[in-house]
Amino acid sequence: MSVNSLDDPFNPGSELTHGGGCACQRCAPSASALPDNSEAMLDRAIESAIVRGVFGHNELSRRSFMGMVGGGVAAAILGSLIPMDAVKAAVKDSLGPLEKKQLKIGFVPITCATPIIMADPMGFYAKYGLEVETVKTAGWAVARDKSLAGEYDASHMLSPMPLAISMGLGSSKVPFIMPALENVNGQAIVLAMEHQDKRDPKLWKGMRFGVPFEYSMHNFLLRYYLAEHGLDPDRDVQIRVVPPPEMVANLRAGNLDGFLSPDPFNQRAVWEKVGFIHLLTKDLWAGHPCCAFACSQRFASENPNTYSALLHALIDATQYSSQAENRKAVAEAISTKNYLNQPVAVVQQVLSGRYADGLGNVLEDPKRIDFDPFPWQSMAVWILTQMKRWGYVQGDLDYRGIAEQVYRVADAGKVMAEMGMPVPADPYKSFSVMGKPFNPADPEGYLSSFPLRRS
Amino acid sequence: MTAAISMRAAILSVLLLVISLGLWEVLCREPAGVVPAADDEYALLMGAADQEARVPPPSVVFVHAFNELSQPFYDKGPNDKGIGIQLGHSLYRVLTGYLLAALVAIPIGFVIGMSPLMYRALNPFIQILRPISPLAWMPLALFVIQDSETSAIFVIFICSVWPMLLNTAFGVAGVRRDWINVARTHELSPLRTAFSVILPAAMPTILTGMRISVGIAWLVIVAAEMLVGGTGIGYYVWNEWNNLDLASVIFSILLIGVVGMLLDLMLGGVARLVSYQE
Numbered sequence: 001m002s003v004n005s006l007d008d009p010f011n012p013g014s015e016l017t018h019g020g021g022c023a024c025q026r027c028a029p030s031a032s033a034l035p036d037n038s039e040a041m042l043d044r045a046i047e048s049a050i051v052r053g054v055f056g057h058n059e060l061s062r063r064s065f066m067g068m069v070g071g072g073v074a075a076a077i078l079g080s081l082i083p084m085d086a087v088k089a090a091v092k093d094s095l096g097p098l099e100k101k102q103l104k105i106g107f108v109p110i111t112c113a114t115p116i117i118m119a120d121p122m123g124f125y126a127k128y129g130l131e132v133e134t135v136k137t138a139g140w141a142v143a144r145d146k147s148l149a150g151e152y153d154a155s156h157m158l159s160p161m162p163l164a165i166s167m168g169l170g171s172s173k174v175p176f177i178m179p180a181l182e183n184v185n186g187q188a189i190v191l192a193m194e195h196q197d198k199r200d201p202k203l204w205k206g207m208r209f210g211v212p213f214e215y216s217m218h219n220f221l222l223r224y225y226l227a228e229h230g231l232d233p234d235r236d237v238q239i240r241v242v243p244p245p246e247m248v249a250n251l252r253a254g255n256l257d258g259f260l261s262p263d264p265f266n267q268r269a270v271w272e273k274v275g276f277i278h279l280l281t282k283d284l285w286a287g288h289p290c291c292a293f294a295c296s297q298r299f300a301s302e303n304p305n306t307y308s309a310l311l312h313a314l315i316d317a318t319q320y321s322s323q324a325e326n327r328k329a330v331a332e333a334i335s336t337k338n339y340l341n342q343p344v345a346v347v348q349q350v351l352s353g354r355y356a357d358g359l360g361n362v363l364e365d366p367k368r369i370d371f372d373p374f375p376w377q378s379m380a381v382w383i384l385t386q387m388k389r390w391g392y393v394q395g396d397l398d399y400r401g402i403a404e405q406v407y408r409v410a411d412a413g414k415v416m417a418e419m420g421m422p423v424p425a426d427p428y429k430s431f432s433v434m435g436k437p438f439n440p441a442d443p444e445g446y447l448s449s450f451p452l453r454r455s
Numbered sequence: 456m457t458a459a460i461s462m463r464a465a466i467l468s469v470l471l472l473v474i475s476l477g478l479w480e481v482l483c484r485e486p487a488g489v490v491p492a493a494d495d496e497y498a499l500l501m502g503a504a505d506q507e508a509r510v511p512p513p514s515v516v517f518v519h520a521f522n523e524l525s526q527p528f529y530d531k532g533p534n535d536k537g538i539g540i541q542l543g544h545s546l547y548r549v550l551t552g553y554l555l556a557a558l559v560a561i562p563i564g565f566v567i568g569m570s571p572l573m574y575r576a577l578n579p580f581i582q583i584l585r586p587i588s589p590l591a592w593m594p595l596a597l598f599v600i601q602d603s604e605t606s607a608i609f610v611i612f613i614c615s616v617w618p619m620l621l622n623t624a625f626g627v628a629g630v631r632r633d634w635i636n637v638a639r640t641h642e643l644s645p646l647r648t649a650f651s652v653i654l655p656a657a658m659p660t661i662l663t664g665m666r667i668s669v670g671i672a673w674l675v676i677v678a679a680e681m682l683v684g685g686t687g688i689g690y691y692v693w694n695e696w697n698n699l700d701l702a703s704v705i706f707s708i709l710l711i712g713v714v715g716m717l718l719d720l721m722l723g724g725v726a727r728l729v730s731y732q733e
Contacts, residue, residue, distance in 0.1 A: 109697060120532075135685060136534040138693060142597070142683060149601035172598075245697035271502050272699065338535035341698045349500055356500035 006044045006127065009051035010071030012063045016048060045127050046087060049316070053420030054078065057323050087418075098129055099303040103310065106137045106146055106155040108212075109340045110244050110262035111350050111369060112183045112291035113156045114330060117340070119317035121333045127316070128309040134339075139243030140213035144171055147296065154295035154310060156182065159375075160383045162294040162406050164215040169393060175297035178375055179311050179408040182291045182318060185282040186350070186369030187218055188266040189225070190275040191258040192251055196359065199278065201229035210242035210250060210259035217290050220386040221281055222260040227452045228434055233390070234454075251275050262290070263350040263369060264342050269358070271346050276358030280368055285433040287372075289379045308415070315373045315415045322371040327351040373416065375407040378428040378440035385443045391454035399443045476513045483512040511702040519702040520709070534694070536686065538707070542714060544686040548604075548679075549672045549718075552611025556668065560616045561661065564623025565649070568657070574624065581620065589614035589675045593682055603683045607676070614675045615668035622664025626657030655729070662726040669722055673715045688714075 007014035051074075055062040066074055078084070107113040117134060119125050125132040137143045140158060147155045148171060162176040191198070198204065204226070211218040223233040233239055242250055247265045250256045252274045259265075260281070269275035281288060293314050300307040321330055331351045335344040349355035353368040380403035387393045409427040416423045428440045438446055447453065511519075527539030567574045589610045596606035630653050638648040680689025688707060695703035 133533045136694070137685075138682060138690075141594075142603075145594075145597045146603060149597070149603075151601075151603060245693075248699065249696060268699075273501070336531075336535070337694070338532040341694055343502070343698075345500070345502060354500075356497050358501075360497060362497050362500060 006041060006048060008044075008071065009048040009062070010066055010075050012065075012067035012071070014063075016052065016059060016062075041127075042129075047084065049419050050082060050084070050087065051078065057319065059325075096305040096308075098306045098309055100153070100306045101129065102131045102133070103153040103306070104133050104135055104151065106135050106143050106152040108137050108140065108143060108156060108244060109342075110291070111264050111334075111340070111347060112186055112262050114321050114334060114351070114369075115182050115314055115317040115371060116156045116293060117334045118321060118330050119313055121336075121339075122317070122320075122330070124313045124317040124320070125310075128313040130306070130309055130313060136339075138245075140216070147176075147294070148172065148174055150296075153299055154293065157292055157294040158213055158216040158218075159289040159292045159379070160215040160217065160220070160387070161213070162292065163380060163383060163402060164387070164392075166406050167393065167402065169387070170215060176294055176406065177297050177300055177408050178292045178294045178406050179300075179307075179411040180293045180314055180318065180373040181289050181375050182293060182314075182371065182373075184287045184289055184370050184372050185280065185367060186263055186290055187221070187260060187281040188263065189222070189258060189260045189278040189281070190247075190251070190266045190269045191278045192254070192256070192275050193273070193358070195257060196276065201226060201231060204231060204257075205236050207257035208238045208240060208255070210240050210247050210256045210261060212244045212247075212261055213241055214392070215387075217281075217288060217383070218260045218262070220383065220390075221284055221288070223390055224386065224433060225260075225284055227450070232452060248272060248274065264340060264346050267346045267349050267355060268342060270356055271343065273358070277355075280365065282365065282367060285431065286367070287370075287431065288433075289376070292375065308411075311411060311415050312419075315412065315419065315421075318371045318373045319419065319421060324352075324366060373412055374424060374427075375409060375412055376424075376427055376429055377403040377407045377409060378430060378438070380407045381428075381440045381443050382431075382433070382438055385447045388455050389447055389450060389453045394455060397443075480512045480514060483510050485509075485512070485515075509701070511705070516702050516705050516709075520706045523703075523706060538688075538691065538710065541686060541688050541691045542710070545676050545680065545688045546714070548607050548687065549611055549669075549676050552608040553615045553669055553672050555608070556612045556615040556672075557619055557665065559612075560619035560664075560668075561623050564620045564661075564664075565627055565653075567620070568624040568627025569649070569653075574628075581617070585617045585621075587613075589671075590678055590682065593679060597683070603685060607679045607683055607687075610679045611672045611676060615672040618667040618671065619661070619664040622667070623657065623661045626660025626664075627653055629660065630656040655731075658729040659726065659731070662722065662729060666719060666722040666726060669718050670715065673711075673718055677711060 007016060009016060051062065055065065069077075105116060107116050120132060120134050135152065137146065137155075140161065143152070143155050143157060144161060144165065146152045147157070148165070157178070159178065159181065162178040165171045165174055165176045167173065195207075209222060211222055213219065219239065222239065226233045226237060231237060240256070242256065242259065242261075244262050244265055247256070247259050247261045248269050251259065251269055252272065258275070258278070266275075266277055270277060293311075295307070295310075320326055328348065328351075331347045332344055334340050335342050335347045340347060350369060353366040354362065354364045355368070357363050377400070381399045384393075384397055384399050384402060388397060407427075413423040430437060430439055432438065447455075523538045527537045529537040530540065563577075567577055592610055592613055593606065596609045597603060600606050600609060634652055634656060635648065638652045643651070676687065677689040677692065680687035681693040682689075688711060692704055692707050695701075695707070
């Protein structure tokens with residue numbers, strides 16, 4: 001097995017950033033150094049994770065340090081600071097034998113799914129002993145139905161979807177859990193080229209907008225943005241559900257005037273010269289959640305070890321994707337026909353954050369899309385306030401109860417701590433959306449502060 | 456005389472083909488690509504004009520078709536398979552759904568055709584169910600059956616059942632009374648009459664129904680697969696549409712046409728076998 005990212009982390013010459021099957025020239029694997037059985041592989045994965053964590057996932061500083069002091073000395077130093085054997089034992093204990101090795105995971109071909117997709121070609125699933133088939137899905141309704149039917153063991157979902165499914169909104173009521181976010185930010189409002197002079201949303205009356213799904217951050221953010229500018233999203237404009245891959249074709253056909261959609265379709269609209277980027281959703285709410293990794297409660301409780309391994313793989317992949325220096329390799333790995341099926345140059349602009357806006361400017365925003373696994377429960381509460389605001393749900397809501405049932409902070413926190421990532425102490429951080437602060441302790445007060453609402 | 460006409464028709468067909476391809480080639484020629492200067496970052500990020508999606512000229516489509524057809528069975532992961540594998544999945548779904556439909560439709564059609572009572576009793580249901588677009592069943596099927604593969608087969612089943620059912624009933628009801636009377640004078644049992652007199656007599660009409668059905672099933676599978684995704688020629692079209700790769704889309708459109716024609720020709724051949732002259 002040649003999983004190059006499992007090369008010896010104490011060796012200054014080894015390359016840890018490229019996965020199995022990587023065709024690049026530097027990846028001629030030093031076969032002798034690779035572990036040959038699953039036990040040794042797991043040991044190596046743990047060592048590797050700790051070493052990479054110590055160096056802040058910076059390959060350059062790891063390799064120069066190892067070169068300077070020598071791998072053996074470094075291992076001794078690290079061993080005196082961290083009880084390696086105890087950590088290995090603890091991790092193996094918590095992993096245990098996998099109940100199910102072959103998994104089917106659904107994804108919708110957008111850059112939000114990056115960790116779920118790239119974990120396959122870059123070897124993150126294999127690293128935790130999983131054989132995952134990632135299946136491209138035509139849209140969110142199909143992803144929901146295939147997940148409910150058990151055809152997918154787990155799926156890429158929009159962060160409001162597991163909440164909606166658990167509450168039985170727009171689906172049968174099945175407890176779903178969301179142990180990790182995939183990405184934050186990474187969406188944009190795109191308008192057709194003919195609306196170049198209508199940058200003020202007050203001029204948007206009567207226009208038709210696409211969002212990927214009803215229970216999506218896209219829908220809630222677009223509604224919020226329109227309402228803040230005095231437009232009633234139900235009466236003054238038309239908001240249609242359009243699967244992300246069909247957004248650009250619809251914009252070109254004049255079927256839509258604009259959309260708030262996931263990348264790479266925003267950048268693809270610019271690339272095709274049919275639209276321009278009006279704003280990034282990051283500028284409405286910096287660090288807003290978007291897509292997530294979700295599965296049914298049943299899957300998690302019936303296969304606790306598989307669930308844990310999967311969560312490890314995804315959080316590891318998410319962490320890897322968030323590093324700016326890895327983004328180029330990730331973009332190349334996910335642009336292929338098997339995954340996003342998009343020009344590399346488009347995906348590159350999304351992931352690097354240096355992009356053309358379609359109006360003649362080159363803009364730079366390294367946080368245009370970012371990857372952060374922690375499922376903040378305050379964000380679930382915000383999503384619930386917006387569901388209630390626009391009438392998707394009526395009556396009293398147990399905001400915290402639902403948030404804590406679905407957004408599994410404990411599971412994510414445990415894995416993040418094992419990997420040496422900082423774990424926030426309070427899952428209810430407050431934040432502001434378009435400058436208006438949100439206090440997660442008082443969702444009803446927040447809700448009634450909006451003049452425009454349906455409940 | 457007829458030979459001369461078919462000769463002239465063939466020449467005309469070729470001429471039409473050449474003219475339309477020529478026009479297409481001229482109208483859709485790629486614009487001369489202006490390579491952006493290396494220091495013009497905006498132009499580089501926007502992509503040159505020749506990278507934009509547009510309707511490709513036939514020469515590009517042919518080159519693409521050649522590439523695809525020269526490796527029809529490659530398998531690069533669950534979402535990237537060769538055109539042969541995709542067609543195989545679609546044909547499997549169409550034939551399974553279609554054969555199941557035939558198994559159900561032909562016996563029921565027979566009963567309806569034989570018995571005016573059954574005809575009247577079942578007619579209201581048939582009239583309501585028949586005009587429903589098969590794709591409208593898709594959400595319900597996905598929810599109830601809980602399996603996308605079976606749902607696609609179900610949709611094919613439901614769309615191909617009606618033409619076969621109605622044509623069988625029509626054919627059976629239209630068998631000449633004289634022939635049945637002759638059977639009766641020979642004291643044939645009702646079952647024997649059904650198989651040795653009515654079935655052969657109704658066969659051409661039944662085959663017409665089967666031919667219509669297979670055409671509809673092939674039309675519907677493309678749309679169903681675009682909706683559900685995963686595998687199949689419909690998924691292939693959808694996947695290339697995502698990437699606005701129109702050369703692939705046109706190639707698959709042509710291929711869908713060719714396969715549909717072959718299916719029709721096959722049933723046409725069977726129909727000739729069972730046809731008779733009165």
